[in-house]
Amino acid sequence: MAKIIGEALPNIPWEEKPAGCKDVMWRYSANPIIRRDEQKNSNSIFNSAAVPFGDGYAGVFRCDDRARRMNLFAGFSKDGIHWEIEDEPLVFEGDGIPEEILKVQYRYDARVLKCEDRYFICWCNGYHGPTIGLGYTYDFKKFYQLENAFLPYNRNGVLFPRKLNGKYVMLSRPSDTGHTAFGDIYLSESPDLVYWGRHRYVMGTSPFEESAWQTTKIGPGPAPIETDEGWLLFYHGVLTSCNGYVYSFGAALLDLEDPTKVLYRSRPYLISPQMDYECVGDVPNVTFPCAALTDAETGRIAIYYGCADTVTGLAFTKLDEVLDWLKKNSL
Numbered sequence: 299m300a301k302i303i304g305e306a307l308p309n310i311p312w313e314e315k316p317a318g319c320k321d322v323m324w325r326y327s328a329n330p331i332i333r334r335d336e337q338k339n340s341n342s343i344f345n346s347a348a349v350p351f352g353d354g355y356a357g358v359f360r361c362d363d364r365a366r367r368m369n370l371f372a373g374f375s376k377d378g379i380h381w382e383i384e385d386e387p388l389v390f391e392g393d394g395i396p397e398e399i400l401k402v403q404y405r406y407d408a409r410v411l412k413c414e415d416r417y418f419i420c421w422c423n424g425y426h427g428p429t430i431g432l433g434y435t436y437d438f439k440k441f442y443q444l445e446n447a448f449l450p451y452n453r454n455g456v457l458f459p460r461k462l463n464g465k466y467v468m469l470s471r472p473s474d475t476g477h478t479a480f481g482d483i484y485l486s487e488s489p490d491l492v493y494w495g496r497h498r499y500v501m502g503t504s505p506f507e508e509s510a511w512q513t514t515k516i517g518p519g520p521a522p523i524e525t526d527e528g529w530l531l532f533y534h535g536v537l538t539s540c541n542g543y544v545y546s547f548g549a550a551l552l553d554l555e556d557p558t559k560v561l562y563r564s565r566p567y568l569i570s571p572q573m574d575y576e577c578v579g580d581v582p583n584v585t586f587p588c589a590a591l592t593d594a595e596t597g598r599i600a601i602y603y604g605c606a607d608t609v610t611g612l613a614f615t616k617l618d619e620v621l622d623w624l625k626k627n628s629l
């Protein structure tokens with residue numbers, strides 16, 4: 299049996315696979331768990347991240363307001379399903395950065411992860427175009443911001459939950475100023491969370507004859523999950539259909555020592571937009587994962603994903619099941 303290297307999480311949000319379901323990943327029956335208007339001024343709440351915190355959970359939520367401004371908000375939950383999201387956006391204090399970097403243009407699609415003694419937050423940060431913002435908190439009350447990790451333009455920065463060979467490691471998807479029509483996953487490392495370099499290609503889009511859901515662009519989803527067989531990465535992939543972009547997600551297994559080596563990568567998707575709340579919304583046909591909770595004891599995995607850029611859903615799988623599927627269905 300493969301093992302998640304991490305902590306037990308007995309109260310992980312969970313629902314058993316419905317009888318007769320043949321899928322490797324299944325949706326929570328009460329999806330969406332977060333409605334579009336659950337926060338004071340929100341137009342939509344999606345592409346958000348959650349982590350175990352205290353005896354419950356904390357998260358960083360993307361709430362676009364009714365002026366359609368994109369910003370990040372802290373939220374708290376006892377069970378990982380019912381959330382209280384704050385009315386005011388995150389305020390970061392600079393950690394060695396000038397006012398210019400602290401200024402908020404727009405912030406979206408946060409990932410949150412525990413690394414060493416703190417919770418890191420990576421997000422898409424407006425700085426003359428999208429780049430990767432980076433900050434941390436100890437308590438989800440006070441937040442500290444570091445330098446942007448990269449030059450514009452980049453989206454989907456995702457830090458690993460621990461250093462590798464003494465360096466912090468981040469996956470990202472270099473992009474452009476608009477609704478980028480390309481995108482591969484790269485890995486960069488840093489000795490100090492300020493200077494990022496040694497950029498390496500990890501994986502790119504696939505030929506459509508091979509696997510069409512990931513032909514236009516791909517990008518990292520939740521922070522990689524450490525297992526004894528490798529880093530389990532859930533990633534999104536985009537197909538350009540005659541009706542626009544379709545965002546699905548699948549999984550890959552990266553080498554534990556050298557995560558630029560892709561051991562397996564899924565040919566089929568795990569989740570694609572099929573339910574009404576995934577197909578209908580501000581941006582139709584989007585399923586976009588940003589967080590994963592894991593229970594090392596049972597191998598349970600719960601994924602938070604944005605649905606149609608409007609609401610937030612939960613989906614479940616188990617480590618053994620997803621690895622077995624990945625190995626049998628690899629590109």
Ligand code: BMA
Nearest residue numbers: 345406407581584586604607
């Ligand atoms: C991506 C990001 C995501 C969004 C997706 C679909 O480029 O902007 O926030 O969910 O497009 O609109």
